[in-house]
Amino acid sequence: MTDYTPIADIPVVHKALRDTFRTGITKPIAWRRRQLLQVARFARDNSDALAECLRLDLGRPKLETITQEIIPVIDRCITVADKVEEWAKPDLITAQAWQQGWNPTVEKHAKGVALIIVPWNYPIVLTFQPLYGAISAGCCAMIKLSEIAPHYAAFVAKALPNYLDPSAYRIVLGGVPEITRILELKWDHIFYTGNGRVARIISAAAAKHLTPVTLELGGKSPVIIDSTADISISAKRILWGKINNCGQICVAPDYILAEKSIVPALINALKEHYNTFYPHGALASDSYSRVVSDAHFERLKTVLGRTKGEIVLGGRWEEGPGKRGFEPTLVIDVKPGDALLEDEIFGPILPIVSVENIDEAIDYLNDDRDYPLTLYIFSNDEANKTKIIANTTSGGVSIGDTFQQVSVGEMPFGGIGESGHGRQFLKTSFDNFVYERGIIDIPYHEEESKAARYPPYTEESLELVSAILRNPIPES
Numbered sequence: 049m050t051d052y053t054p055i056a057d058i059p060v061v062h063k064a065l066r067d068t069f070r071t072g073i074t075k076p077i078a079w080r081r082r083q084l085l086q087v088a089r090f091a092r093d094n095s096d097a098l099a100e101c102l103r104l105d106l107g108r109p110k111l112e113t114i115t116q117e118i119i120p121v122i123d124r125c126i127t128v129a130d131k132v133e134e135w136a137k138p139d140l141i142t143a144q145a146w147q148q149g150w151n152p153t154v155e156k157h158a159k160g161v162a163l164i165i166v167p168w169n170y171p172i173v174l175t176f177q178p179l180y181g182a183i184s185a186g187c188c189a190m191i192k193l194s195e196i197a198p199h200y201a202a203f204v205a206k207a208l209p210n211y212l213d214p215s216a217y218r219i220v221l222g223g224v225p226e227i228t229r230i231l232e233l234k235w236d237h238i239f240y241t242g243n244g245r246v247a248r249i250i251s252a253a254a255a256k257h258l259t260p261v262t263l264e265l266g267g268k269s270p271v272i273i274d275s276t277a278d279i280s281i282s283a284k285r286i287l288w289g290k291i292n293n294c295g296q297i298c299v300a301p302d303y304i305l306a307e308k309s310i311v312p313a314l315i316n317a318l319k320e321h322y323n324t325f326y327p328h329g330a331l332a333s334d335s336y337s338r339v340v341s342d343a344h345f346e347r348l349k350t351v352l353g354r355t356k357g358e359i360v361l362g363g364r365w366e367e368g369p370g371k372r373g374f375e376p377t378l379v380i381d382v383k384p385g386d387a388l389l390e391d392e393i394f395g396p397i398l399p400i401v402s403v404e405n406i407d408e409a410i411d412y413l414n415d416d417r418d419y420p421l422t423l424y425i426f427s428n429d430e431a432n433k434t435k436i437i438a439n440t441t442s443g444g445v446s447i448g449d450t451f452q453q454v455s456v457g458e459m460p461f462g463g464i465g466e467s468g469h470g471r472q473f474l475k476t477s478f479d480n481f482v483y484e485r486g487i488i489d490i491p492y493h494e495e496e497s498k499a500a501r502y503p504p505y506t507e508e509s510l511e512l513v514s515a516i517l518r519n520p521i522p523e524s
Contacts, residue, residue: 053220055229061218062233065161065188068215074158074186077136081129083183083212087176088125090211091118094203098172101199105168107338107372108293116292117172124457124474125180132184135478141486146497150488157485158186159260160236165227165250167241168196168340169296169394175204178239178262179217181477187237188216192230195223196341235259237481241298243392244466262470262480265463266298266421268392271450272305272409272436273426279310282426282448283317286398289424289450291325291376294337295396296344299422301450302393303382305409308402311380315400318378319361330396331366331373339372339395348374348395354387355379357399384412406432410439418466419443424450443467 053061073079091098099113141152162182166175175191182189193201205219220226231253240250241264254261273282289301306314322330330336339345349365357379366373374396382388382399389399403409413423423442427433437445443463446453454461460471470480500509 053218053222053226055222055225058220058226058229059233061190061220062161062230064215065190065218069158069161069188073213074183074188074216077133080132080183080186083216084125084129084132084180086211087180087183088122088129090208091121091125091172091176094207097203097207098200101203102171102197104199105171105197106293106296106340107336109335109337111335112292112337113172117170120173120455120457121176121180125176127457127474128180128184128478131475132478135184135475136186136482147488149494150490153487155485155487156185156482159481159483160187162187162189162237162239162481163230163235164189164191165238165240165242166191166193168194168200169293169298171197171200174241177472177477178241178480181239181472181479182237182481183217184478185481187481190218190220190230190235192220192222192227195221237262239470239480240264247468262472263463263468264298264421264470264472265466265468266392266394267418267463267467268302268389269299269420269422269424269442270303270305270413271301271424271426272406273307273310273314274406274429274432275307275310276428276432277310277426278428279313280317280320283314284321285449286424286426287318287321287325287376290396290398291330291336292451294339294374295376296337296340296394297451299451299454300394301398301424302420303389303399303401305401305403305412307406307409308404311400311402315360315378315380318398322361322376326376330362330375331364336373339374342372344395345372345374348393348397351387351390351393352377352379352397355382355399356386357382357388362396384415406435410436413440419464421463421467422446422453441465 095114095118098118099110102108102113136156139154141154143152164178171194179189179191193204201221205221208219231250234257237260238250238254239262240247244265247263247265251261271286286301326333339348358381360378360380362375362377364375376396379388379397379399382401388397403412419441421443423440423445425433425436425445425447433447441464444453444461457474459473460476461473462468462471472480500512
């Protein structure tokens with residue numbers, strides 16, 4: 049594996065991966081376990097280099113990269129290595145009594161050769177989270193890294209082959225021409241993390257080959273906060289979720305729906321915690337990331353310029369070659385239809401929409417809006433929590449904090465509708481890349497019991513098979 053694959057060679061790499069899969073090398077559990085532990089070693093051995101890559105690509109503080117990407121990858125790869133034998137075992141099925149002698153079994157088989165398309169914002173975890181699923185399932189994989197995080201992509205392309213079997217796992221770099229060629233090929237599963245616009249292109253390409261797809265697409269994840277919440281702690285946790293990676297996270301709190309009575313206290317608390325986090329301002333802090341590219345930077349400036357709301361915190365940015373600093377920005381008096389409520393912000397702008405009560409917040413979410421990846425709830429009222437969950441739709445729900453749902457590896461994570469479909473983390477990552485293969489083994493000595501099914505059909509055989517129609521149906 050080299051650090052760059054020419055477009056003309058992409059089909060060659062694709063065929064090589066198929067040839068590797070057909071050899072069966074990826075099937076033994078011991079082989080899979082070794083590859084998984086090698087991923088953990090890669091993340092541990094290269095933690096400083098990976099953090100430096102993301103500092104150069106994203107301006108991201110090292111602490112965020114270590115805690116939010118490298119440690120989870122190490123921990124989860126070790127866990128998957130420990131669990132893969134258990135997950136891969138066949139399930140023995142309890143069938144009806146007359147079928148039990150057929151030894152009904154469900155085996156978990158690798159789908160084949162997977163394509164993993166990685167975004168730029170959390171590239172370490174979003175490379176290796178689907179990859180450990182593919183490895184544990186026994187699949188081969190091509191990993192297409194984002195050109196928007198070039199230091200990370202170049203480093204992984206060069207260093208990862210020293211850890212993983214390069215006949216089974218290949219990195220491809222490049223931009224639109226490369227991914228266009230890749231999508232012309234037939235894959236056995238595609239795992240894409242990104243936005244809905246590109247997801248439609250990928251889904252259309254996959255449909256030509258009837259290829260199954262997992263889509264993790266983010267979206268406008270709302271925060272609902274009521275008057276029973278601890279305003280100070282809630283504000284601190286909401287702000288922390290928004291400033292991570294400069295708001296460039298699929299689960300970032302996108303906007304707040306707050307009961308009108310608490311909005312002044314909430315604004316004050318957000319300002320207070322901002323000043324604690326960044327006593328000299330975020331743009332002067334080495335604990336705050338930067339916007340990834342000029343295009344994203346201009347997009348954020350444009351959408352902030354279009355809002356009809358009032359900026360009460362932040363609103364400044366830092367321009368110049370390679371700078372792209374954008375302050376955490378709080379906007380109030382934001383009304384439905386505002387520019388900040390159109391598309392996922394994916395940046396450090398936090399609008400507050402005032403509502404009279406929880407019912408109005410629920411109505412807002414249900415007013416023909418896309419389903420979010422995560423719904424955040426801040427409340428001490430159990431009835432309100434229950435009401436919100438029962439009357440809304442989202443990929444997941446997080447009560448009392450932000451961002452922490454992605455730390456629970458044992459819980460399936462994913463979206464619904466515009467926020468994606470399919471699930472990931474630990475076993476659900478494994479489940480993405482296997483298919484369930486039902487197997488029965490019917491003994492020859494049962495032949496006498498099957499006589500009625502064979503032609504020529506008679507009244508006697510019809511009566512025999514129709515007897516089941518006289519069985520009682522349970523009352524509802």
